[in-house]
Amino acid sequence: MGLLFDNFALFRDGFLTTVELSAVSAFFALLLGTVLAAFRVSPVPALRVFATVWVNVFRNTPLTLLFLAVVFGLPHLDVHLDSFTFAVIALSAYTSSFVCEVLRSGINTVPLGQAEAARSLGLTFGQTLGQVVLPQAARTVLGPMSSVFIALPRNSAIAGAFSVSELYSVQQTLTDKGYAIVGIFFWTALAYLVMSFTVRGVFRLLETQLAVAR
Template sequence: MNVLLDNLGLYGSGFLTTIQLFVISAIGSLVWGTVLAAMRVSPVPILRAFGTGYVNTIRNTPLTLVFFFFAFAYPRLDIVRLDFFTLACLSLITYTAAFVCECVRSGINTVPVGQAEAARALGFGFTQTISQIVLPQAIRSVVPPLTNVQIALLKNTTIAAGFSVVEAGGIYQNLSERGYDVFVGLLWVAVGFLILVTPLTVLQRRLEKRWSVTR
């Protein structure tokens, strides 16, 4: 307990940054991943090609390389100067969105084709059909895999510690410098992540139970 009590400020600031990284990246990846899923089922060939190419490329690229690109290659493009926290969020959004896309796309495939055909018969365009008819039904069937993707995102935030973002994954470095037992410190980090993951699991079960009845 001494390791935790003596370093409450360190743990607090580290996990606060982790939560901020997770919330921003989760929202961004859900939005961008859903857009990519819509592209992959779009009737426009160039959009389908872009969505497919993006997903296949990012899913087969290690997350660390994505971080390296935003941390070292992006600044050389001299477009917009961004701090490391923002770059870390962009890295996580870019990577996680590919997995969100595949989850949402699998959900779209579970919606009967007749639903889209009926919408088109009523004069709905593709955007209206996908946003108002297909996606509301698709999301309900992919709550478990989407939750797993977000849990993986939460754990992936620890990689940001290697790119000058002080979050939970980098606590052990500070503990080592202060002479504390790093192993015990990491155990408390694990407990912290367990506490953060539990609400996501509970939310998943409640949504799954609620929407299974609605469906």
């Protein structure tokens, strides 16, 4: 306990930075992943190709390599941002590919007759997707989607190696100060567990609230 009390401000700041980084990245990943999922089922071939390439590239690129590409590649393109923003870009791009595939699997579970009925009423593709298909698909993918966002705080640990003061960097700082590695790992792991259980709890609540009566 002495380790935590002596370095409470450091742990608190690292924890809050990890939460902020994960929350902002989750928001943009969900937004981008939804757009990509729409592209994947779009009647426009160019959009389907773009989304397919995006998903295949980012799902199969190691996250550390993606961080390297963003942090060191974007400045060469005259894009100069702070470390936190670079981390958000890398995490959002990576996670969006998984969000896209989860949503696409949910879209595929919606009976084709639903979309055909919407089109017969004169709804456009966008209206059909947004008003008929996606609301039904979202209910079916809450379970697998929770796994994607539970992994996000753990994935954000890589940002600590790129000058973002989150939990991983706190761990490195305390290790350099000579604290016992077991105690550092214990409190760091406990912080990640709190975040994971919180995300899972939110999705459990959503599953309960949005459950379809059968």
